[in-house]
Amino acid sequence: MSAREAILQKARRALADVPDVEPVLDVAVVRPAPERDRSREEVVDLFAERVADYRAVVERATSSTVVQQVAAALRGREPSAGAGPLRILVPPGFPPEWVPDDVEVVHDGPDVAVSELDRCDGVLSTAAVGIADTGTIVLDHGEGQGRRAATLVPDLHVCMVRADQVVPAVPEAVAALDPVRPHTWISGPSATSDIELDRVEGVHGPRTLHVLIVGS
Amino acid sequence: MSGTFLGTPAFPDAAREALEDSQLRRNLAHATGTIRTKRAGVVGEVDEWEQLRLAGEAIKNRVLRHLPDYLEQLERSLTAAGATVHWARDATEANAIVVDIARRHATDEVVKVKSMATQEIELNDALEAAGIHAWETDLAELIVQLGDDLPSHILVPAIHRNRAEIREIFLREMGNAGRAAPDDLTDEPRQLAAAARAHLREKFLRAKVAVSGANFAVAETGTLTVVESEGNGRMCLTLPEVLVSVVGIEKVLPTFQDLDVMLQLLPRSSTGERMNPYTSTWTGVTPGDGPQEVHVVLLDNGRTDVLADPTGRQALRCIRCSACLNVCPVYERTGGHAYGSVYPGPIGAILTPQLRGVGSDPQTDSLPYASSLCGACFEVCPVRIDIPEVLVHLRGEVVEAHQEAARLPSVQDMAMKAASWTLSSAGRTGAAEKAAGLGGKLAAKLGRSAPGGRAVLGALPGPASAWSDSRDIPIPAEESFRSWWKRTDGGRSRTEETAGDRSRTDDTAGDRSRTDDTVGDSSRTDDTSGGRDEA
Ligand code: SF4
Numbered sequence: 034m035s036a037r038e039a040i041l042q043k044a045r046r047a048l049a050d051v052p053d054v055e056p057v058l059d060v061a062v063v064r065p066a067p068e069r070d071r072s073r074e075e076v077v078d079l080f081a082e083r084v085a086d087y088r089a090v091v092e093r094a095t096s097s098t099v100v101q102q103v104a105a106a107l108r109g110r111e112p113s114a115g116a117g118p119l120r121i122l123v124p125p126g127f128p129p130e131w132v133p134d135d136v137e138v139v140h141d142g143p144d145v146a147v148s149e150l151d152r153c154d155g156v157l158s159t160a161a162v163g164i165a166d167t168g169t170i171v172l173d174h175g176e177g178q179g180r181r182a183a184t185l186v187p188d189l190h191v192c193m194v195r196a197d198q199v200v201p202a203v204p205e206a207v208a209a210l211d212p213v214r215p216h217t218w219i220s221g222p223s224a225t226s227d228i229e230l231d232r233v234e235g236v237h238g239p240r241t242l243h244v245l246i247v248g249s
Numbered sequence: 250m251s252g253t254f255l256g257t258p259a260f261p262d263a264a265r266e267a268l269e270d271s272q273l274r275r276n277l278a279h280a281t282g283t284i285r286t287k288r289a290g291v292v293g294e295v296d297e298w299e300q301l302r303l304a305g306e307a308i309k310n311r312v313l314r315h316l317p318d319y320l321e322q323l324e325r326s327l328t329a330a331g332a333t334v335h336w337a338r339d340a341t342e343a344n345a346i347v348v349d350i351a352r353r354h355a356t357d358e359v360v361k362v363k364s365m366a367t368q369e370i371e372l373n374d375a376l377e378a379a380g381i382h383a384w385e386t387d388l389a390e391l392i393v394q395l396g397d398d399l400p401s402h403i404l405v406p407a408i409h410r411n412r413a414e415i416r417e418i419f420l421r422e423m424g425n426a427g428r429a430a431p432d433d434l435t436d437e438p439r440q441l442a443a444a445a446r447a448h449l450r451e452k453f454l455r456a457k458v459a460v461s462g463a464n465f466a467v468a469e470t471g472t473l474t475v476v477e478s479e480g481n482g483r484m485c486l487t488l489p490e491v492l493v494s495v496v497g498i499e500k501v502l503p504t505f506q507d508l509d510v511m512l513q514l515l516p517r518s519s520t521g522e523r524m525n526p527y528t529s530t531w532t533g534v535t536p537g538d539g540p541q542e543v544h545v546v547l548l549d550n551g552r553t554d555v556l557a558d559p560t561g562r563q564a565l566r567c568i569r570c571s572a573c574l575n576v577c578p579v580y581e582r583t584g585g586h587a588y589g590s591v592y593p594g595p596i597g598a599i600l601t602p603q604l605r606g607v608g609s610d611p612q613t614d615s616l617p618y619a620s621s622l623c624g625a626c627f628e629v630c631p632v633r634i635d636i637p638e639v640l641v642h643l644r645g646e647v648v649e650a651h652q653e654a655a656r657l658p659s660v661q662d663m664a665m666k667a668a669s670w671t672l673s674s675a676g677r678t679g680a681a682e683k684a685a686g687l688g689g690k691l692a693a694k695l696g697r698s699a700p701g702g703r704a705v706l707g708a709l710p711g712p713a714s715a716w717s718d719s720r721d722i723p724i725p726a727e728e729s730f731r732s733w734w735k736r737t738d739g740g741r742s743r744t745e746e747t748a749g750d751r752s753r754t755d756d757t758a759g760d761r762s763r764t765d766d767t768v769g770d771s772s773r774t775d776d777t778s779g780g781r782d783e784a
Contacts (some may be wrong), residue, residue: 047557060311067298097341167524212470218528223480227389238480
């Protein structure tokens with residue numbers, strides 16, 4: 034007998050006491066009702082506050098101020114190459130008008146080697162969903178967000194979230210996502226508390242997360 | 250599940266050793282205390298927490314009660330999404346599958362994300378035996394691996410090490426495993442983390458094959474999920490060409506939407522955060538993004554045995570948050586190593602004996618006694634596993650197994666040994682006395698009256714009857730003398746609290762956490778009084 038058959042058969046025997054009915058009829062799942070009394074503004078404000086709680090940088094922006102704010106976020110960072118302009122990774126579909134002029138743009142794509150990503154000083158991306166309750170940004174790696182490695186390997190991630198993408202809570206976010214796509218949920222910069230429970234930001238992911246909430 | 254950590258003595262002996270290790274005790278007390286406070290804060294923010302717990306419990310029950318159907322659905326979804334599904338009856342089969350995949354890619358190393366399932370099957374040893382290095386990439390696991398050590402806590406496995414020791418381990422061992430730590434490394438956590446970042450980055454960029462576990466596997470869509478903090482998970486799940494995920498068969502969720510309940514329960518219960526820094530989901534192969542060869546190993550290794558026990562089955566709901574460890578007075582004082590298993594603390598005390606089976610190994614058989622039945626673990630558990638109920642049930646199984654082998658006295662010996670360990674210190678006695686009070690309330694559910702009206706614990710149903718048949722056990726007083734003394738200021742004050750409330754006013758570690766979970770608390774009290782009517 035194959036391992037598959039053996040496991041399934043053993044599991045069936047183990048559950049002899051369970052009536053043969055549809056799982057949804059056998060066990061009811063009652064979720065808490067979604068809360069409805071928060072205004073758009075409150076939700077976006079809460080999102081900004083909760084993202085900042087993770088020690089990420091959060092700013093409000095309009096589509097015309099984004100480019101200056103991105104430039105300001107990059108200002109003062111040392112190029113890892115030692116000299117010259119910062120090398121900034123830009124995913125396909127990212128709005129070109131949001132990319133400052135004084136950087137060296139690396140256009141991401143499947144052919145860009147991982148070692149090349151490691152030489153980038155930062156990455157710009159958009160997002161799919163923002164979650165107010167938890168201060169979470171969800172990427173579905175579609176237009177403007179790049180493949181998963183793009184927003185992981187460089188040490189700085191500047192992420193543009195449109196205000197109308199922010200939902201109140203986790204259930205709304207899960208409902209808005211397409212399961213077929215890969216997702217990355219980001220709540221602040223990478224962190225560890227493994228050494229005597231002291232929180233240290235930045236182990237493997239970007240050590241700086243800079244979030245611009247675009248629009249109102 | 251393969252054997253205990255080799256040579257681990259039975260719980261009371263191991264616990265005694267651990268109690269003597271004052272650094273471990275200090276670090277653990279600090280860790281569990283800190284996480285407990287954080288958890289209470291973020292759980293308190295969620296008004297509907299109890300409904301979420303009920304939903305989490307129901308989702309997992311739905312899966313477990315219909316597991317074969319969901320496993321078949323998961324297999325279909327994964328296959329349709331481009332993943333290859335393997336089934337493993339036990340550790341040996343699972344390890345062989347992973348070794349074989351690594352060999353086919355002619356690699357002598359794999360990178361790993363921390364995973365309880367791969368620790369359980371001792372995958373690293375199997376890979377090592379096949380000449381393949383398994384690099385642990387979680388900071389704590391790296392510390393444990395470089396220190397040639399055992400993890401002591403599900404969540405913070407290196408909590409038994411302090412920063413000076415970590416610095417020493419890094420300076421001594423990193424060079425042997427790859428990029429050496431800088432000579433001027435201090436013991437500042439930020440510097441230690443930076444050393445780990447540099448050390449591991451070359452491995453991430455080079456590795457061809459990664460091995461992970463999964464927190465959840467969605468039957469409906471074939472989506473796997475890894476919840477983490479550091480980004481090492483994202484590195485492993487994204488950069489290598491080949492990804493192998495070893496997933497216990499109990500990790501299945503019916504639908505993608507069910508992730509919403511779990512992703513609300515897990516981070517708050519686990520690290521005490523509203524959300525953990527990174528959660529990754531992937532559904533088979535995504536062209537042009539991440540590993541283009543994706544394997545999923547569905548692991549049984551004793552889980553179908555657990556499933557066969559209608560009382561013990563609930564242990565499979567566990568989402569490995571470790572909240573029960575952090576509130577457990579026994580765990581706080583002894584640490585994880587004393588449990589002799591990758592699953593320590595209250596969950597380990599019910600899961601390990603079920604995965605391994607009772608009646609053959611004294612270490613395993615002593616685990617159901619590694620508890621004072623105080624109930625704090627149930628109250629924090631995000632999927633409402635009634636750990637005290639399962640502990641009592643398993644004690645009965647242990648006794649029955651030994652009775653069959655005509656070795657009953659040795660079991661009573663064992664229980665007495667555990668008791669002597671508990672009674673040999675004032676602090677532990679305090680916790681145990683209160684526990685006995687709660688135990689008394691639990692017992693009242695099944696109790697009856699002896700001549701003269703004294704309440705005694707009658708025969709327990711099922712295998713537990715072997716434990717209670719031999720004699721009537723007086724029900725412990727609902728409140729111990731010591732806690733009565735404290736509450737009433739030596740009898741000088743009188744309060745009108747109910748029994749349930751009384752336990753909450755006490756101030757041991759276990760009880761403190763109970764203040765944030767009054768719903769759980771009162772439901773236990775209801776249970777008990779309901780039971781008393783039957784008596
Ligand atoms: S038993 Fe419950 S509290 Fe303990 S680790 Fe599992 S899910 Fe968490």
